Each structure stands twice: as C-alpha cells, then as structure tokens.
Amino acid sequence: MQTFSHILKGHFDENPDRVCIYLLHPNQPDLPVTYRDLMRGAAGYAKTFKKEGILPGEVLVLILQHGIDLVFAYFGAILHGAIPSIMPFLTEKLLPERYRADLASLISITRPTGVVTYEDFEDEVRSALMPEDSVRTVILSGHIESPCNPDFESQGGMGRNTNDIVLLQHSSGTTGLQKGIALSHRAVINQLESYRVVLGLNEEKDIVVSWLPLYHDMGLIACFILPILLKVPIVLLSPFDWIRAPYRLLQAVSTYKGTLSWLPNFAFNFCALKIRDRQLEGVDLSSWRAVINCSEPMRLESNQAFFDRFERFGLRYEALATCYAMAENVFAVTQGGIGESVKVDEIDRDGLHVERVARTPIDGKATLKMLSAGKPIPNVKVQILDGDGIPLPDRIIGEIALNSNCMLTGYYNRPEETRKAFLKGWYLTGDYGYLADGEIYITGRKKDLIIVGGKNVYPQDIELLAMEVPKAHPGRVVVFGVFNEELGTEDVVLIAEVRTEDPEENERISDQIRQVVTRGSAIALRQVLLVGEKWLIKTSSGKIARLANREKYLKGIKSTDH
C-alpha cells in the first residue's frame, strides 16, 4: 500500500497538467489548480516547515480560511510528513477570548509544534500561547518559500509508514476542541478504496462541487482528500460565501457540470427556501448524479423540498442520496441512493417511540416515513447492540456499532477516551438505529447532543455560558434541541428560572443570555424562555432533567397552539 505522498508523486509525474481544484471566490475569476501547481505550492510550504524545524510526525495546526494558502499548507504538511490539523477561523460573532481559550486547550492536548496562519491573525494566535507549551514556531502565510518542484526523495512524507498518522480531525464541538481524531494513511486509503466503488467514481466524468469547511470530515474527506487522491476534480467554494449566497453552489454545479455533492440536511432546506429564480437564470442541474444528504439526521421532507424546488432546473429525483458517516471511521459508514432511489421505510410511530421497534404500519395508526442511510460500504461491518452489547435482530432499535479497516488510530493523546469508545473491538457510535434488509436507519442518539446546521452543540456548554448572566444559577438553566421542520435542522431552546415581574427587565435578561451564548459559542438561540421558580423538572439527585423539561416545553407549546 502507498502513502499519501507516493500517490501525490504519481499524479505530479503522470498528470501534472490535470486540474485538481477550481477555487472559487466571489468577485474574482475562478482559480484552477493543477497537480503541478498543487505539488509546487506544497513543496514551498514543506521547505518552510523544514527550515522552521518542524519534524515529520509532529502536528501542525492550520488556522487559515478557504483559499490557496490553506490548500498548499495542507499538502505541504503531508509532503513534509507532518500531521496537519485545521482549526476553524475566528468568526465575528465569537468572543476572541473564547477562541483563544479553545486554541490554548487544543494546543495543550494535541501538542502541535507549529501553527500556520495569516499575518493579520498572528497576534491572536500568539496571545493563546504559553511559555511552556509545545509550539516552537508560528509560520505566516506571507513568509513561505516560493513554489518549487518538489524533490520527492528528500521529503519527509515519502518516509512515512502506512500505519503512521497522516492527519488529525477535530470534532466540531461548541467549546473546546480536545478530541483530535487521528487517522493513519492506511485507514484513509482503505476508506477511499471502498467508498470509490460504492460511489462508482469515474475520474473522467465526475466533478465534486462543495462549499463545506475543511475542518469537518465531510468537507475534508469527501470533498478534498478523496477527490484529490483519486484524481476527481473539485470545485471549492467557501462556507462563508455559501451561507450568504446559497445560489452560488447551484451556479457552480451548472457551470462545471458537477456530478457529486455532499450536504448536511439543513442545506437542502436552506437552498430550497433561500434561492430566488432570478439567481438561477440558465442554471442546469441535470449533471448532478448524487446530492448526498449526510452529517445531520436526514429527513425525507428535506430531500423532497429540495427536489420540488429544483426539478425545473433539471434536478433528477434519482440524484438524491444519503450517507451515514463519522470522522472516527474516516468518513462513510453507509451509502444509499447511488444508481437507485433512496429506500423509504414506513413504520408504526408508537412502535418506534414506545417499544423501540420499527414494525410495519398498523391500520389507522400514525406512521413515520424513515429515510434509509443505505447499506454499509464493503469494508465496514455494522451491528445494532442492546444496552448490554448483545447484537439485536432486524427492526429492533439499539446502538449502532461498527468494525472496519478504516477506524481511527485513536483520539490523539487521549488513550482513555479511545479505550472507552470501543467494546470488544467494535466502535460504539452513540447513535441509535435499526437494520432492515441490510439497510440502516438512524433514529436518534444516545447523548444530549444537539446538531445545528451540521455543528455539534453540547447543551451543558451552553448552560454553562448562560450562567454568566446574574441570577441564572446552576440548576436553573436548561438547554435542548427542537427540530425545526422549515429549516431542516435543530433549534436551540434555553429555559431559565429567572422571570421577574418587570417585562422590560425580562427582555434585558433574555438579551444578556442570548449575547453571552452567541459570543461564547457562535450559536444563536432560537428561543429564550424565562419561567418562574420551580418550573424546571429535576432528577431525584437535584440535577436538571433535560429530556423531561423538553417534553414539558413541547406540551406547553401544543396547549397554547390549540
């Protein structure tokens, strides 16, 4: 088996003029990057890393936004044999102090020896550094050696072993980014070899179009590493631009005759709702053979809304696909809807909610239409386990566990976390679901995790932030997610027992809570509900019961609706 650097050398030698990436920026001409450009730019970075004393096997944190610097820095690290890890950039909503604290925490656990960033951001990075930490150098994108032909034989990347770690992915939590998922060359290549077959990838015909951030597995693996290593061109937009102009994705598909895209569920709703016809003049989506719904709970309604909206622009129904993926398995666990429509399983609603079985509908009773996540890809085995770790038969809901030849090496520098994630060699996903006729259906998750627009939000982090507001004491604040049908993702709701007699005072408190939460986590609360004392339900040990309070809140909404 080859390593990343060997594969890249092959492309540089054999297909130097082939375009691997089209980088899109609003108001600028599109920038095509060939394998020659890519490896020459990467070689400039690799030379700089060597000069700065970075050794192969050491971690480099990249704090760069969408653009050529990020692309070159990433592959420069690979070529040098260092381990790249992309950290999200500071957004204007997030408080700089919070960002610094996250960065300091990442550094203390991951122990990178270098950070790569822009001149403008150097002060921000330096303010997160401590005298005794691992970082020896901050490398600035304006001070990089010029692109040059790589002398592959002298590159650290060529000496890496297939079992060595090639990259780290940091799971996108609200605060703290401590869980770096370490992946080996072997794991990533095994994933790509298996997934390419399921996707039916054709390097002469396929083009990936993506706006996804590269610090997330879907963006990094499916829309960056996979196409570049497998010689499928990518058209890359920035997430920052897409959220402000979602039509740019469809224009790019039309212009480049894009065939494959991966999107989180909310993006299907977002595109369907927020793109006007006048922004789509001349757009033809008939080249799209797979638009893959992935990374958030996927909903039939979201796929349908997307199809209804864009059918008249040439979108084909068979193009709608689904995938269940996680960074711990490099990326895909299952894939559905390639070459056929995604399966839909109609089941009895009470059976799912009360008895935790997915049985066929009973006459006259409410049903649910479940969207299949597809079948496990060939190198991945999936089991559904009960609470004792015993495999369950078809149509019984349990925890999804997997076993593959593309699992993580471990959570970087977190052996205890790694050990806890596995049961007898099976990785426990924390997601609930069931199997039926070889297809996997996801029904929920074990932890109180909320997923907002593809981003993982831990309620306890938000509760902690809200407690910075006077009177919002521990045990008097609760946060949970409520699915928003229109947006296709979860809304974050916060309830605090701090209501006063004065409506203006209440508004002021709500505003303060919204502000500390947004500035501390970059998450906007959909609703802040102030309630009187003793509203919140607690467990016998005095802890706030999130699920019970969520039920109470939903019942309250129902009763005011009628």
Next chain:
Amino acid sequence: MNSEISTKLTTYISTEILKQPNRTIDPEAALISGGIIDSFSLVDLALYIEDEFGVHIDDFELNSSTFDNINQLVKLIESRDQ
C-alpha cells in the same frame, strides 16, 4: 435618517428573523457581531431589502464591516436608493 425604513427593518427583524414580534431593537444595537442576527438569516435580510426597497446588497457585503446596526443599514439603503 428615514424613520420609515428604520421601522420596517425593525419590524422585519423582530417578526421574521427573531420570531419575537413584541421585541424592540435599539437602532444602535450590534446585529451581526452582537449575535442578534446569525449568518443563516443574513441572506433573508438581503432578500427582504431588495424586495422592499429595491436596493441590492451583494453577498460579500453581508458582514459587520458593511453594516452592524439598524442606523447603519438605513444609511446604506438611502445611499444606494438614488
């Protein structure tokens, strides 16, 4: 300063974006950097301004350096509505 534009913007933001129709918004309150409007809603605001006032705001202008409060937004609309 055109108070009609200001009122319309305030009503739109509180009713359609925040879903809190009774809420008052200080015309100097930081909308983007203060977290009142999240990035998911910026496109709605731009489309509303285009439909209601016939003023186009490009997507790459949708950030706090172009406008961050209602007063700045009113000025921007007025300056383009010539």
